Amino acid sequence: MERGCGGKPFLLAQKKRFSPTNTMSNTLTKGQLIARGVLSQNPIFKLALSMCPAVGMSTTVMNGLMLGIAVFFVQVFSSMTISLIKNFIHPRIRIPTYTLTIATWVTVIDLVLAAYLPAAYAEMGIFIKLIVAFAIITMRLETFACKESPSDSFFDAVGMGLGFMFGMVVIGFVRELLGAGTILAGTPIAIEVPIHPFLFFILPCAGFFVVGIMMAFFNWIEAKYNEGKTSNE
Amino acid sequence: MNNNLRNYLSIAFAFFLFVGIVAGFQCCSSDTGGFIKAKEFGGENEIVLTTSQPVQDNIAPESFTVFEENDPDILMHPSKIEKGVDQKNNPTLTLSFADPLNQSNTHVVKAPELVPGTGPINLEVARSYLAFLVSIFIANLLINNYVFTKYLGLCVFMGTSKRKKTATGMGIVFTIVMLVSAVMSWLVNTYILQPFHLDFLQVVVFIGLVSLTVQAVDTILRKVNPILFNSFGVFLVLVIANCIIIAVPLYMANNHYNLIETIMLALGAGGGFLLALYLMSNVRERLELAPIPESFRGLPIAFVMAGQFALAFLGFSGLQIL
Structure with missing residues (x-):
């Protein structure tokens, strides 16, 4: 019988990167799964998915962290749900099933945040509801959760969620540092940095420049690292 | 393919025609009637009223009260009132304000008795739909x-x-x-x-x-x-x-x-x-x-x-x- 997975990869742009390695059963350990999400397959810098929040919501460390936490929970819960019900999903309706699962969990997180953290909720505005359309979550469901066991899916989701949070915090750090001259402003551990604030980095369009330059920076580090490894051998 | 394209274009055209007709209908259905024939924004700080009968003389600018519909607490008065005629020789009344008006909001005009025997009137001035x-x-x-x-x-x-x-x-x-x-x-x-x-x-x-x-x-x-x-x-x-x-x-x-x-x-x-x-x-x-x-x-x-x-x-x- 045809199973819910094994169809063509969800994202056209990601076809090349994912089809060979992820169609087979998972052989990575739990630690490797988490490390993969944070480092070698970081959703923001490596997979270049979920770029909308990385550009739009990363003006401060706090904003990035809050959205990162929300995405983390949605990712973990959705991955677990899909992994548990994977044998009952007909392949033809798998994408609508993913979307509705994510939408349910987004609604839950949305209501919880609105009730318990109204200030952060007001700050993030429409972006919380837009988590439903973030490509990274659907992509993890399609390429991982609907083939693997719930426990592996859990660690994969934790890795991806942490990787997303890490990316958001790093971008937020750079933009807040250069744009406002503070780190974690408005919290008890706020740090003032004696540099002249450069307003440009707080402007939303600077998000594109910061993300682009940081991606290039990570590419450069990776190239240097690989270069060093080959010359050592 | 050419035939296809023509089909799509005609569907798109019919759609825009439909939108236009409905919009036009909504636009014209908001007519006030009475002796006010038209009410619209003139320049950036003007409201122009067109009437069917000549309005009476000596109307003080202070007798008009204008406010934005969603902000009824902030009242404005025109700084001066000018009488004139439009192209079709209908009498017009131009209310000029000291500051530019935010024309994306509907403005409510409370006017005094303009034509003898009609009493004071309330008007809503909005940009066309x-x-x-x-x-x-x-x-x-x-x-x-x-x-x-x-x-x-x-x-x-x-x-x-x-x-x-x-x-x-x-x-x-x-x-x-x-x-x-x-x-x-x-x-x-x-x-x-x-x-x-x-x-x-x-x-x-x-x-x-x-x-x-x-x-x-x-x-x-x-x-x-x-x-x-x-x-x-x-x-x-x-x-x-x-x-x-x-x-x-x-x-x-x-x-x-x-x-x-x-x-x-x-x-x-x-x-x-x-x-x-x-x-x-x-x-x-x-x-x-x-x-x-x-x-x-x-x-x-x-x-x-x-x-x-x-x-x-x-x-x-x-x-x-x-």
Whole structure:
């Protein structure tokens, strides 16, 4: 019988990167799964998915962290749900099933945040509801959760969620540092940095420049690292 | 294919005709009657009233009270009143104010007795409805372009803007799905979610409708026009991964738009996405040939380019719409 997975990869742009390695059963350990999400397959810098929040919501460390936490929970819960019900999903309706699962969990997180953290909720505005359309979550469901066991899916989701949070915090750090001259402003551990604030980095369009330059920076580090490894051998 | 194109064009034409007729109807249905023939904004700080009978002399500017409909506490008085005639020799009354008026809001004018025996009157002065519709369209197309000023839909934007052909295909499919799903979302929101106070289900319902639309368009297109499906079918599944498709219904629900306004919003958002994709794909085709540092190849330089587009689109924020 045809199973819910094994169809063509969800994202056209990601076809090349994912089809060979992820169609087979998972052989990575739990630690490797988490490390993969944070480092070698970081959703923001490596997979270049979920770029909308990385550009739009990363003006401060706090904003990035809050959205990162929300995405983390949605990712973990959705991955677990899909992994548990994977044998009952007909392949033809798998994408609508993913979307509705994510939408349910987004609604839950949305209501919880609105009730318990109204200030952060007001700050993030429409972006919380837009988590439903973030490509990274659907992509993890399609390429991982609907083939693997719930426990592996859990660690994969934790890795991806942490990787997303890490990316958001790093971008937020750079933009807040250069744009406002503070780190974690408005919290008890706020740090003032004696540099002249450069307003440009707080402007939303600077998000594109910061993300682009940081991606290039990570590419450069990776190239240097690989270069060093080959010359050592 | 030529025949096909003509069919689509005629459908599009009929659609715009329909929108125009409905908008025109709504526009004219707000007639006051009585001796006021027309009321409109003149210059940036003027309200012009056209009457059928000459108004009486010696009306003091202080006897007029004007306020914005959504802000009735802030009262204004015209600084001077001028009488004149328009092209058809109808008497007009021009109220000039010290400061420019915010013409996107409806203004309420409380006028004293203008013609003997008619008593004081209340008037609502608003911009024409058609202009409001056009302003929604232009605002979503350029001023609040979803890609360059709201930073939404970037994953799909970066993924499909490598080639001009792919970019236009994606843009067109996206606009069509956007239009259909926005209309369906409006229907469900107005007739089911609002009456039963189910606002918290907005996200689930709207994304469900989008999935449904995509699946339906996929199935119908596959059977009805396989050639078109082969060229555009691959983009359909990408539509769901685009944040704009869910942002537009949420925006529509927040602003309580009616059906025609929703259609203009969807067209503006879809057209804006198409415009952004087309501009970006042109640049990226050139970038393929440019000597770029190794680590900037591909996505990083595309992001820097998008940042420059975003800076350029900031210029539209100063655009004043009629």
